[in-house]
Amino acid sequence: MRKRLIPIYSVLAIAILLLAVLVPGCGGTTGTIVVKATLDGLTWTGNVSYTLTPASGSPTSGTYVEQTFTDVAAGNWTCAYVSGGPGAFLNITPSATQSVAAGGTTTFVLNFVSVQVDAYVTFKTWTHNGTPIPVLPPGGILWINKGDWIDAEYEEHVSGAQAGAPVPVHQTSWLQVHNIGEEGNPEANSIWLHCVNAPGAVKMNPPASKLSQQCTVEGDPVQPCHMVELKFCQPVNLDVEIDWELAICTNYTKTINWIGYPSPADILFDAVNVTAFHRVTLVSWACVEVGEGFVDTNTANDCSGNSTMLTIGFMP
Numbered sequence: 001m002r003k004r005l006i007p008i009y010s011v012l013a014i015a016i017l018l019l020a021v022l023v024p025g026c027g028g029t030t031g032t033i034v035v036k037a038t039l040d041g042l043t044w045t046g047n048v049s050y051t052l053t054p055a056s057g058s059p060t061s062g063t064y065v066e067q068t069f070t071d072v073a074a075g076n077w078t079c080a081y082v083s084g085g086p087g088a089f090l091n092i093t094p095s096a097t098q099s100v101a102a103g104g105t106t107t108f109v110l111n112f113v114s115v116q117v118d119a120y121v122t123f124k125t126w127t128h129n130g131t132p133i134p135v136l137p138p139g140g141i142l143w144i145n146k147g148d149w150i151d152a153e154y155e156e157h158v159s160g161a162q163a164g165a166p167v168p169v170h171q172t173s174w175l176q177v178h179n180i181g182e183e184g185n186p187e188a189n190s191i192w193l194h195c196v197n198a199p200g201a202v203k204m205n206p207p208a209s210k211l212s213q214q215c216t217v218e219g220d221p222v223q224p225c226h227m228v229e230l231k232f233c234q235p236v237n238l239d240v241e242i243d244w245e246l247a248i249c250t251n252y253t254k255t256i257n258w259i260g261y262p263s264p265a266d267i268l269f270d271a272v273n274v275t276a277f278h279r280v281t282l283v284s285w286a287c288v289e290v291g292e293g294f295v296d297t298n299t300a301n302d303c304s305g306n307s308t309m310l311t312i313g314f315m316p
Contacts, residue, residue: 030071031100035079037065037110039086039293046292048085048110053078065110074100079108086293087114088162114293117160117167117248120301121288124153124253126310135308141279143313149260149267150312152284154304156204156252163249166209168291171242173202175258178235178281180311191278193228193238193259193269200266201257202242208252211243215268228269230280240268243291258282261314276316283309 033052037044045066052069053059055076060069078097081089090111100106126133129148136142144150152175158167179191197215204210214221216239217228230236238258246252259282260267261274287303290296 029074029102031074031102032105033069033072034107035062035065035067039112040114044086049082051080072100074102081110085112087112114295116295116297117158117290118298119158119288119290119296121154121156121286121304123304123307124155127151127153141311141313143315144261145315146261147264149257149264152256152258154254154286156254158246158248160248165248166245167248167294169244169246169288171288172239173256173286174237174239176235176237176283177230179230179232180279180281181232182278191230192273194272195222195224195226196267196270197224198266201268202240203255205253209245214241274314277313279313281309281311283307
């Protein structure tokens with residue numbers, strides 16, 4: 001009986017060997033790629049476009065970091081930066097082309113460095129229906145008619161070594177509105193402002209890419225149709241916060257259509273429930289700050305200071 005077992009063991013051993021050859025191992029034939037990023041050597045996460053290309057086959061696109069790609073074919077892969085990210089793109093480490101082992105994980109790191117720039121803003125002029133308003137004499141009043149609007153214009157610029165490169169800029173522009181009452185009747189009723197926040201109310205010349213626009217009242221965000229009461233002799237601060245992409249070394253003029261009497265197109269706030277010859281004073285100012293990945297080398301010119309005071313009155 002013992003002699004007959006030897007051939008059986010031989011058959012089993014051969015069968016096991018065949019299975020080992022024909023059945024793939026537990027490690028499989030795919031691996032994992034992780035794409036990360038740093039800014040000035042520190043971990044950074046956010047939107048950035050890149051591609052991952054195998055030695056043979058179609059590339060895969062990525063749009064943010066950190067991102068993990070599973071079940072990618074084993075073999076050589078190349079990571080290439082496309083656009084986005086903070087500051088200036090530096091390189092990819094440990095190498096832009098690396099090998100992905102079956103069952104293993106390979107990491108590509110996109111490295112960025114901050115860019116030094118200088119952003120500044122200055123008040124330029126008040127305008128009435130788009131026409132610059134001359135400096136009024138002491139006590140002077142600009143009387144406006146229904147359908148008119150009042151703008152504030154600013155000059156903005158971002159200086160830097162990489163001319164034309166886009167810089168994310170956050171801008172806050174304020175308008176202090178002071179209800180000083182009616183002509184001959186100073187203790188008049190309240191004026192009401194209706195929030196419109198039309199997208200075209202804030203624009204750049206030359207055009208720039210606007211990312212967001214939000215009106216606030218005393219620092220609190222408000223939505224269209226919100227009503228703001230201007231009580232007699234109680235100044236109210238309005239503002240509009242804008243995110244742009246501005247090109248380095250480009251001179252911009254920003255126009256803000258602040259107040260309409262109602263209701264011209266492309267306005268931030270409409271004056272409603274206004275009695276004849278009601279008057280308000282306006283003072284505006286603005287600040288800018290650069291986004292992540294950029295360093296402002298001179299913060300002393302980031303704010304404009306107060307504009308000249310403008311007194312407007314509403315005609316019947």
